[in-house]
Amino acid sequence: MADLRAGLIGLGMMGRHHARVLGTLEGVELVAVADPAGDHFGAAKGRLLLSSVSELIDQGIDYCVVAVPTGSHEDVALELADAGVHALIEKPLAHDSQSARRIFSAFTERGLIGGVGHIERYNAALQQARMRIAQGDLGEIYQVATRRQGPFPGRIADVGVVKDLATHDFDLTSWVTQQFYTSVSAQTGHKSGRVHEDLVAVIGQLDNGTVTSHLVNWLSPLKERSTIITGELGTFVADTLTADLTFYGNGSVPTTWDEISRFRGVSEGDVLRYAFQKPEPLRIEHENFRDAVKGAESDIVNFKAGLEVVKVAEAVIRSSATSEVVHLDPLSR
Known part of the structure; x- marks a missing residue:
């Protein structure tokens, strides 16, 4: 051909x-x-x-x-x-x-x-996380927390950090968990003198009850791309800058030292950083x-999924403007 x-x-x-x-x-x-x-x-x-x-x-x-x-x-x-x-x-x-x-x-x-x-979606760390979540390695997913921050990119002028940078997190969160957003609550900031927002903090909920949080900004000298997925069996930490995925398992060994057991809650188990191929996303x-x-x-990532991400971004901006929780209509999907 x-x-x-x-x-x-x-x-x-x-x-x-x-x-x-x-x-x-x-x-x-x-x-x-x-x-x-x-x-x-x-x-x-x-x-x-x-x-x-x-x-x-x-x-x-x-x-x-x-x-x-x-x-x-x-x-x-x-x-x-x-x-x-x-x-x-x-x-x-x-x-x-x-x-x-x-x-x-x-x-x-x-x-x-x-x-x-x-x-x-094509980052090896998140590909691995999605595969392992689908096969039950974390059990029920409780929470997804992302941090995405770095210096201001001069090339972006027509949208703010929500529609540019944060859309990565909205998409990867839905994709990794295989869930939709049902509500968001957000606060934004304008610190660099531009029309559009340059920082955002978002709390959301997905359709199976998973709670999400996203901290995103264009104001940090530190470049960070972190996704933390917590479930009933442990936690995945994905660093998409290095494409590393680390598993922190819940422990099965009882904590006998009373002073520690009083504040630790879930006990610590094995920690494992997976080895896998890391092609360019x-x-x-x-x-x-x-x-x-x-x-x-x-x-x-088809246009239907792309439309869903834009709708979540709009809901985030609307929530910030009104200081209200914005619900996303599942029937529109």
Whole structure:
């Protein structure tokens, strides 16, 4: 079978990495790239450099990776859908749920493959966590707590930290636990003089009763990507910067020292850091999307899941504005 013909629009910080992976992806030919602002990072590597998605479409591409600013996702996606071109769109799917629904509908009605770049799903630590949770290694899941913080990224201007950075946590939490959000309560802050929020604290609940908490900001010199999943049999700690997954088991050995037993609660058991392969998440994301376009077995973040994440993000922002708990309607799913 001939290679799929791929295009890429958006050559910023993420776009250049997409170009690197697409340029070496088996079964795919990156035929052209596009960015109206040009190629500041030299991502084209001698390939045809264009300025618009319509010019990419004219090259006869089978699918396109969309790495433009979030506010432009809908316009680019709808033009691709009209041309019958499959699309992998960087997260979030769109800047609001109405836009996300229009994208979802356009691709669904035309039978096109649509994926969202929630790359954390392809991190080996979270892949392992989901597999082990599904096979019952933690028993009932009680709580998921995430911390995602780091310095302000100058490239993000059209959305705040909730719709940009925190959407990773909303998606990975639902995916790892295989549950939906039913409610959120949040507080945000504006500390850097921008229109959009740059920090958020979220408390949520999932449909099986799991409690979640998410601390996210663009204000820390410390870069942290931590997911802590606590269940009836112990706790997983996933560090997605290093792709490490550590299991802290509940102990079966009684604590005989009274002074310790009074405050320890669940006793300490074995601690185990798992060993497993750690491929680059972006490459795994691209391999799965390529396979989906070819009609092979694959695991992509489809537009339905991407829409769900946008709805959670909107609920978080609404909760912060009203100081109320916001409930998400399960019937809309």
